[in-house]
Amino acid sequence: MGSIHYHVSVAGIHKHTMTDFFPLLSLQTFTAWCNSHLRKAGTQIENIEEDFRDGLKLMLLLEVISGERLAKPERGKMRVHKISNVNKALDFIASKGVKLVSIGAEEIVDGNAKMTLGMIWTIILRFAIQDISVEETSAKEGLLLWCQRKTAPYKNVNIQNFHISWKDGLGFCALIHRHRPELIDYGKLRKDDPMTNLNTAFDVAEKYLDIPKMLDAEDIVGTARPDEKAIMTYVSSFYHAFSGAQKAETAANRICKVLAVNQENEQLMEDYEKLASDLLEWIRRTIPWLENRVPENTMQAMQQKLEDFRDYRRLHKPPKVQEKCQLEINFNTLQTKLRLSNRPAFMPSEGKMVSDISNAWGSLEGAEKGYEEWLLNEIRRLERLDHLAEKFRQKAAIHEAWTQGKEEMLQHRDYETASLSEIKALLKKHEAFESDLAAHQDRVEQIAAIAQELNELDYYDSPSVNARCQRICDQWDALGALTQKRSEALQRTEKLLETIDQLYLEFAKRAAPFNNWMEGAMEDLQDTFIVHTIEEIQGLSTAHEQFKATLPEADKERQAILGIHNEIAKIVQTYHVNMAGTNPYTTINPQEINAKWDKVRQLVPQRDQALIEEHARQQNNERLRRQFANQANVIGPWIQTKMEEIGRISIEMHGTLEDQLTHLRQYEKSIVNYKPKIDQLEGDHQLIQEALIFDNKHTNYTMEHIRVGWEQLLTTIARTINEIENQILTRDAKGISQDQMNEFRASFNHFDRDHSGTLGAEEFKACLISLGFDIANDAQGEAEFSRIMSIVDPNRLGIVTFQAFIDFMSRETADTDTADQVMASFKVLAGDKNYILADELRRELPPDQAEYCIARMAPYTGPDGVPGALDYMSFSTALYGESDL
Secondary structure (H helix, E strand, C coil): CCCCCCCCCCCCHCCCHHHHHHHHHHHHHHHHHHHHHHHHCCCCCCCCHHHHHHHHHHHHHHHHHHCCCCCCCCCCHHHHHHHHHHHHHHHHHHHHCCCCCCCHHHHHHHHHHHHHHHHHHHHHHHHHHHEEECCCEEEHHHHHHHHHHHCCCCCCCCCCCCCHHHCCHHHHHHHHHHHHCCCHHHHHCCCCCCCHHHHHHHHHHHCCCCCCCCCCCCHHHCCCCHHHHHHHHHHHHHHHHHHHHHHHHHHHHHHHHHHHHHHHHHHHHHHHHHHHHHHHHHHHHHHHHHHHCCCCHHHHHHHHHHHHHHHHHHHHHHHHHHHHHHHHHHHHHHHHHHHCCCCCCCCCCCCHHHHHHHHHHHHHHHHHHHHHHHHHHHHHHHHHHHHHHHHHHHHHHHHHHCCCCCHHHHHHHHHCCCHHHHHHHHHHHHHHHHHHHHHHHHHHHHHHHHHHHHHHCCCHHHHHHHHHHHHHHHHHHHHHHHHHHHHHHHHHHCCCCCCCCCCHHHHHHHHHHHHHHHHHHHHHHCCCCCCHHHHHHHHHHHHHHHHHHHHHHHHHHHHHHHHHHHHHHHHHHCCCCCCCCCCCCCCCHHHHHHHHHHHHHHHHHHHHHHHHHHHHHHHHHHHHHHHHHHHHHHHHHHHHHHHHHHHHHHHHCCHHHHHEEEEHHHHHHHHHHHHHHHHHHHHHHHHHCCCCCCCCCCCCCCCCHHHHHHHHHHHHHHHHHHHHHHHHHHHHHHCHHHHHHHHHHHHHHHCCCCCCCCCHHHHHHHHHHHCCCCCCCHHHHHHHHHHHHHHHHCCCCEEHHHHHHHHHHHHHCCCCCHHHHHHHHHHHCCCCCCCCCHHHHHHHHHHHHHHHHHHHHECCCCCCCCCCCCEEHHHHHHHHHCCCC
């Protein structure tokens, strides 16, 4: 506002009395006005012309109302000292654009009342009225317009001047009621009772507004035309009192707005921290479960583990996938809001960054993959173990049945009392036994080998297997030793014994291997088998057919053996040989051979039926493989195609951001509608696992590939939608037009040569130049470009995303609140102090935001501080990341 020059002259004043120019009302008003300011300095005046004579209180008054320091006053009592002080005051007034005419320091020092009052009026005009400005009017006109606007709603008030318009007192009451309605019950005031109205206004202003009583109600009512200067002086005090409150309200509103944004951001940060903590805690609890490799002893227990793992994949993990995606979306939204409100970026607690969560998630998926592989391997191992254990039991039982009584037989000393024929028979019988013993050597070795394999595969019942195997081996060694001992005894007696029955011997020699062959055939026909493919079952079927082809030859051998026995019987009958009726060389008899032969013939069709059933099961498994492969070979390429389409959409978007968002959400809906096919494939996969099918040559896709691809597809479309939402948020917050946004997108896509969705440093520099940025090819230009890169690529990855590009462009074209603006607002609330008190915050701000500030403001440590003073400057800079709260 320009300076107003006041030409104050007292020429001709000597012809009139003092009240002709400054009525008594002005004298009272001027005195009260001066005291209202001097009171701030701890002093006051009683006689306006006497108390200003030494110039000291005059200089003090000017310092209080201007806020500036004057030259150092003279403290002497001499007239020259007083004149010097008054001249300093007059020089200061003249420096403010006031031209004083005919007012000299000597008249003030001499107590010239007219000169003194003229000077005071000049000061009031300059410092209390000149700065008033309303709708491009200033000083008196501005003050009058302000009064008219504030009292316009009151029908019985009509302010047209600064004299008779105020006589009824309603104008003063209306000004107070307009700004502080709780102080006056305006409805009870009457226009015909001016004394009550005036005294009410003067008392309320003095008590609640700190405006001294400058006017007297009786003087105003008793004067036809009240003094204009006195009224203007008093009304200007109302203007300054209420305009300060309006500034405080504006400052409080600005602070409330800034604090509301800060509180909302803090809530978002707390929500992120909680969601991140919960997700990390779930991962922390789940990984040890997935890393637990303690095997179970039974197939049923391992199948239960596999079922628990399926429940985890189907029921527990999918919600956590959604939480992880939502966490990333919330983090990006929060960072966008912080950038838009000119706040520093959010840095989560240690270990809770998005990258930390991604790393933890990667560890979870690694443990998950290893756990599934371990489960399947364990099931295969247990299946193999059960088969081997059953085979061990069968072979051990056959061997134990064969060895039963053998030790007693070998230890029998029957040869000592036998006849020559009997001894020869015993010798031949022993030779047959040795042949049988050698034939059983292979079975004993098989039993030991199976026991060794069970130990290597960590079979849970290995101790009992080992104990049984050890008993068999110990018994076998004992049988060998006994056999050798008996053989030696028989050989010693052989010289004494000459009779030997060749036919019995021949029968024994041929019957023993044939009997062993039948036992082996029965063992093989009853042996359990495990196959996983049609080719394997076909191989077993072929081997079985080959076995059946050998049966006619075996039957011939059986008939030949039985023929030997029949010949023996014939010789005994013919020659009346004294025989006990049993073959002395073997315990095998024709009835046993026939019984075992019948058993073999009975087991053959049973084996046929088992092979047929297994062949049917393998055909069904092949059908399941093809069923799964047919769907997987469609779904896998479909997911890949959708991923590529999303990549193209995120680069080649057309239309407004809202159109793009609608299109992406429709695209997301079409993807979600594909979920039943994924569920159907999960069902087929479960059937395959329940059938214990471990490979599938008809497809390269596993269920794990499909799950990972599906989760990536859902996450990618959600992230793309979130990027568009953040662009809309940025556009709306920064006031960027759709055309600008399209221009930014077109420029970005033009320089994105490889359609990766990012720009390299040189591509970004070319893009900026195309948008009108002046980046010279010199050292200064390189420094400017490095500054810009530090903004858009704070992590120094060498790439610029489209979101970072939009944030930078919006920052270049929009205006936001700053720490200096907030600091200036607090300074208004503090009454220009460098600190603020808790009571001032509670008076000007809403309760929750006042307490928010009190809790976070540091104590003020400046030299002008008082107890309880708070530092609003450091608090303001901390809101914008320029210092720590």
